[in-house]
Amino acid sequence: MVLARPSPLRLTLAAAFLALGSGGLPSLCAQTPPAPAATAAPKLFAVTFATGPAWDAAKPPQAQAFFKEHSDHLARLRAEQVSVLGGRYADKGLLLVRAAAAAEVRTLLARDPSLAAGTFVATVDEFRPFQHGDTRPPLATPEAAVIRSLVAAYNARDTAAVLAHYAPDAQLTPLDPAAAQLDLGSPAALGRWLDAVFSAAPDLRCELLDLTQSGVHVSYRERTTFTDRDGRRRTQTSLAVHEVRAGKIVRAWYYPATKS
Numbered sequence: 676m677v678l679a680r681p682s683p684l685r686l687t688l689a690a691a692f693l694a695l696g697s698g699g700l701p702s703l704c705a706q707t708p709p710a711p712a713a714t715a716a717p718k719l720f721a722v723t724f725a726t727g728p729a730w731d732a733a734k735p736p737q738a739q740a741f742f743k744e745h746s747d748h749l750a751r752l753r754a755e756q757v758s759v760l761g762g763r764y765a766d767k768g769l770l771l772v773r774a775a776a777a778a779e780v781r782t783l784l785a786r787d788p789s790l791a792a793g794t795f796v797a798t799v800d801e802f803r804p805f806q807h808g809d810t811r812p813p814l815a816t817p818e819a820a821v822i823r824s825l826v827a828a829y830n831a832r833d834t835a836a837v838l839a840h841y842a843p844d845a846q847l848t849p850l851d852p853a854a855a856q857l858d859l860g861s862p863a864a865l866g867r868w869l870d871a872v873f874s875a876a877p878d879l880r881c882e883l884l885d886l887t888q889s890g891v892h893v894s895y896r897e898r899t900t901f902t903d904r905d906g907r908r909r910t911q912t913s914l915a916v917h918e919v920r921a922g923k924i925v926r927a928w929y930y931p932a933t934k935s
Contacts, residue, residue, distance in 0.1 A: 717773040719759070720780045721802040724768035729793030745789035757783065760810065768795075771802055814886050818893050818919040825924070826881050826897075832873040834866045842923040850930050876901045884912070893917050898935070910935040 729740060736742055752758040752772065760771040774780045780799045789795050813819075821840060828836035873879065878901060885896040894916045903909050911932045918926040 717775055719802040719804065720772050720774055720777060721800050722770040722772060722780065722784065723798045723800070724770070724795045725797075726766070727790075727793040727796040730795075739789075740794050741787075741789035741792050742794065745787055745795065748787040748789075752783065777801065814888055816888060817922065818891060818917075819886055819888060821919050821922060821924065822886065822893050822895060822917060823883065826883055830880055832877075832879075834869040834873070837869060838866060840924055842920075842925045845924055846926045848926070848928045850928050875904075878902050891918055891920055893919055899932075 731739060749758065749761065749770065752770070753761070757774070758770050758772045760769075762769055772780055772783070774783070777799050784790055784797055784799070787795075787797075790797055825837065825840040828840065880900050882898045882900075883895055884898055885894075887894050894914065896912060896914055898910060898912045900908065900910045911934045913932040914930040916928045917924050
């Protein structure tokens with residue numbers, strides 16, 4: 676969860692969670708950094724591949740002219756982080772690519788010899804998603820389950836359930852040199868603090884945006900929404916890494932929150 680700024684009171688382990696401030700929900704880690712200047716994002720384009728006039732129906736795909744070169748070209752686009760998604764449907768292939776304009780996409784496709792040879796033909800159309808997501812299966816590990824359960828307990832405002840996810844000697848570290856090292860304190864003190872936060876922000880909600888894992892370390896990006904004391908709706912995002920062992924969070928590292 677997002678860390679809160681230090682206060683005259685000793686927040687201890689509660690620094691792992693959201694604290695209400697007069698101007699919103701700032702991070703414990705010194706000052707919330709300013710949002711980077713907005714830049715024009717590249718567009719998405721859908722490239723649809725179909726068999727062309729040189730396709731030989733008597734041969735398997737791997738035996739078609741320039742099929743290997745076509746596959747190598749797609750792999751290069753992926754390695755260069757130009758393509759973001761690829762797959763087949765019916766008798767066609769679909770590739771989503773990022774580019775400034777359709778002309779740029781056609782220039783990239785001109786490097787594919789299978790198109791020049793007529794093995795394939797391709798059409799390019801701008802792709803405007805109305806739902807964003809991840810085609811990979813959800814991370815299904817015991818450690819990831821702990822993080823999802825932690826967020827569910829937080830959103831349910833269940834103080835006891837939140838505390839149950841942490842080892843008694845868990846250590847939290849804000850990743851900002853200006854922030855003081857936190858002393859976790861007692862679960863009882865954290866419980867009282869969480870009760871106060873949940874009472875002050877009844878619409879407080881956290882959403883996991885990304886969840887990845889390496890060994891016992893689970894990293895995630897979260898989006899938190901709430902109504903501040905002035906009645907304004909607020910949204911902010913943050914990053915965190917949790918070390919999970921034997922079903923308990925034993926260490927956590929938090930980045931400063933960025934207001935959306």
